[in-house]
Amino acid sequence: MSIILAAEQVSKQFGNHTALNKVSLEIPKNSIYGLLGPNGAGKTTLIRIINQITYPDSGRVFFDGEALQPKHIAMIGYLPEERGLYKSMKVGEQALYLAQLKGMGKAEAKQKLKYWFDRLDIGDWWNKKIQELSKGMAQKIQFIVTVLHQPKLLIFDEPFSGFDPINANIIKDEILKLREQGTSIIFSTHRMESVEELCEYIALLHNSEKILDGKLSEIKRAYKNNVFKVGLETEHGDDLLKELAHTFQITKTSYDPQDRQLNFRVQLPSDDTREFLAHISARASINNFLETIPSANDIFIQTIQSKNLDE
Amino acid sequence: MSKLGLIIRREYLAKVRNKSFVIMTFLSPILMVGMVVLIAYLTKVNDSDKRVIAILNESSYFENDFKITPSTSYVAFKDLSLEKATDSTSNMGFYGLLHIPESTSLLSAAENSSFYTKDTPSTSVIDIIEDVFQERIREVKLEELGVSSAQYADMRNQYEIRTATFTGKVNVKGINEIKAIIGGGFGYMIMMFIIIYGGFVMRSVIEEKTSRVIEVIISSVKPFQLMLGKILGNSLAGITQFAIWIISAGLLMSALVIFLDLDPSGFGNTSPMPGGGMSSLAPNPAADNATLQRYAEELFQIPWLMLICFFILYFLLGYLIYSSIYAAIGAAVDNETDTQQFIFPIILPLMLAIYVGFFSVFNNPHGPIAVGFSLFPLTSPIVMMMRLPGGIGAGGVPIWQLITSLVLLFGTFMGIVWLAAKIYRVGILMYGKKPSYRELIKWLKY
Known part of the structure; x- marks a missing residue:
């Protein structure tokens, strides 16, 4: 697995405020990497350092194996959270300008813009001014401008804010296509359901420090706590519950005598389920048995809460 | 095209395509010429307002002394x-009534005369009447002393001292003032340019902040490149506007002169003096021509090429210093209303330069105040430009002062641009903070 971007012990101080404290990350190529954390955790500062908008006080950043330097700017596409366009400038002219600032030739930029405008079905906007467009429409232009120069690394900070659900889906599909084409993507957001959907890797920043990172599936495995959802069919639900409660930790019980449906959650001492299953299958028929896997949201909240308790 | 070139081009086009910019560019010369025409018209109207003064003269003096002028005429009762007489004066709508009572002597007649008007009379009318009395009284008194009117006229010739420099060059009186006005013109242009187009730079920065386009841009270019591109692009737009103003104002003026037959040089001329006896008081026309020629020579000797070179130098450095401060202010605030507290300290040295420059350079181009302000970098572009028409070296600005002023200006330019770029770099990414000076100083350490 090769690394597109690596940060080593990166620290940044603004006056008395520490924005980043010795943060190290490795972002694998050709993946979507979720950069998560509450407001003020240091995500934007880290992203700005990667974009060479600000510079770290200490620590180093590597892009594709080389120390980060100005020539890499053309290989990065950045969609900031605080984003906008010149209001009184025409769409086409503005897109051309921004593409040329990224180092593209005028003819090349024009041709690629045409392709993207057709692809997102906005070909007739070329001569409109930004102030005539709706917010969602302007966001589409902004997205195109970000990806136009085919960067190796794309950084999206809250990319879906400002989009209605339909257009958010279009953009999500485009992001997935870009990854298929080999682009590496950093994805910073608060919206955990999109993290679940898109990210293979995540890093969690909290109070200027990285408190968790790795492959999302591995993190989830590490965070599962052997809680299982159980659904049984039995005529003696109440008795069975009483009996089970002696040996196992049972929560969230519900019993409907008419349907003979007994539902509960059980906390097992390990991920070995054989003993428990043998125990209940002798007493009732099993409708369902499901391991509860924590969502990214659960992990996010749980980690940060436990961190806050430590401090 | 380089990134800086792209930014300059965008800033320039964004400015010159802006509707209010276009309107101002073409409306201002019309307004300016309109003002001149209005003033000329009002002056004419004012002149044509004739006053009639009734005179009730019961004495035998001052019979033919009140002479009709374009603005004043007299009616004798x-x-x-x-x-x-008072009744008739007010009934006929005359301006006032001058009553000279019967007297045995001119002096007592003057002593006992009164001037009656409806309201308080204007000082100019009183001046006219008093002048007539004064002149006659003086003549009478001089006669008593045995001085003839020719002798008196001779006495009234004003004395003018001839001035020359140590090297023997004859100075022309008032040339210092003329030179200061020429230099002042240059200085004033620098100030106006800074205030108008520095404001452009500031608003352009604020616009980028409020439209949130700034972070998109500076992920592609260095903040310093963007700031520099902004300043240059906006100043090119400013130079375009200035050029259009000067050309179109010139064209409009000449068109007006041709079509309306206005004589611009006529405004200053006085109407020919009546009365042959006064001709000896007028300056000798031959001498006048010689003086004019000396003025022309002196103006011709002003080193225009040097002046224009230094104007460009001082203008560029001065403008870059101030416009980078404007850019930093724009970056520090979120909207234009927050700029007031920062704008005032910028305008202050500019105003000081113009006023102190005009007063001190006017009096003495090489006095301590003039020298001090032409060395101080925030005022030197304006004040030094006022001093420079006097030349460099002997009789003009000493070379050491010129060099010191330029070195200080250049050093300040480097320092201020560096500071401004730091504030700019931090400020453009700060939202929702109303910055104080303390906050700005903190930003310098980021």
Whole structure:
């Protein structure tokens, strides 16, 4: 697995405020990497350092194996959270300008813009001014401008804010296509359901420090706590519950005598389920048995809460 | 095209395509010429407002002394009582009534005369009447002393001292003032340019902040490149506007002169003096021509090329210093209303330069105040430009002062641009903070 971007012990101080404290990350190529954390955790500062908008006080950043330097700017596409366009400038002219600032030739930029405008079905906007467009429409232009120069690394900070659900889906599909084409993507957001959907890797920043990172599936495995959802069919639900409660930790019980449906959650001492299953299958028929896997949201909240308790 | 070139081009086009910019560019010369025409018209109207003053002269003096001028004429009342004369004056709408009572001597007649008007009379009218009395009284008194009117006229010739420099070059009186006005023109242009187009730069920065396009841009270019591109692009737009103003104002003026037959040089001329006896008081026309020629020579000797070179130098450095401060202010605030507290300290040295420059350079181009302000970098572009028409070296600005001023200016330019770039770099990414000076100083350490 090769690394597109690596940060080593990166620290940044603004006056008395520490924005980043010795943060190290490795972002694998050709993946979507979720950069998560509450407001003020240091995500934007880290992203700005990667974009060479600000510079770290200490620590180093590597892009594709080389120390980060100005020539890499053309290989990065950045969609900031605080984003906008010149209001009184025409769409086409503005897109051309921004593409040329990224180092593209005028003819090349024009041709690629045409392709993207057709692809997102906005070909007739070329001569409109930004102030005539709706917010969602302007966001589409902004997205195109970000990806136009085919960067190796794309950084999206809250990319879906400002989009209605339909257009958010279009953009999500485009992001997935870009990854298929080999682009590496950093994805910073608060919206955990999109993290679940898109990210293979995540890093969690909290109070200027990285408190968790790795492959999302591995993190989830590490965070599962052997809680299982159980659904049984039995005529003696109440008795069975009483009996089970002696040996196992049972929560969230519900019993409907008419349907003979007994539902509960059980906390097992390990991920070995054989003993428990043998125990209940002798007493009732099993409708369902499901391991509860924590969502990214659960992990996010749980980690940060436990961190806050430590401090 | 380089990134800086792209930014300059965008800033320039964004400015010159802006509707209010276009309107201002073409409306201002019309307004300016309109003002001149209005003033000329008002002056004419004012002149044509004739005053009629009634005179009830019961004495034998001052018979033919009140002469009709374009603005004042006189009507003589004869054999009327003062009461009736007053009534007629007010009934006929005259401006006032001058009553000279019967007297044995001119002096007592003058002593006992009165001037009656409806309201408080204007000082100019009183001046006219008093002048007539004064002149006659003086003549009478001089006659008593045995001085003839020719002798008196000779006495009134004003004395003028001839001035020359140590090297023997004859100075022309008032040339310092003329030179200061020429330099002042240059200085004033620098100030106006800074205030108008520095404001452009500031608003352009604020616009980028409020439209949130700034972070998109500076992920592609260095903040310093963007700031520099902004300043240059906006100043090119400013130079375009200035050029259009000067050209179109010139064209409009000449068109007006041709079509309306206005004589611009005529405004200053005085109407020919009546009375042959006064001709000896007028300056000798031959001498006048010689003086004019000396003025022309002196103006011709002003080193225009040097002046324009230094104007460009001082203008560029001065403008870059101030516009980078404007850019930093724009970056520090979120909207234009927050700029006031920062704008005032910028305008202050500019105003100081213009006023102190005009007063001190006018009096003495090489006095301590003039020298001090032409060395101080925030005022030197304006004040030094006022001093420079006097030349460099002997009799003009000493070379050491010129060099010191330029070195200080250049050093300040480097320092201020560096500071401004730091504030700019931090400020453009700060939202929702109303910055104080303390906050700005903190930003310098980021």
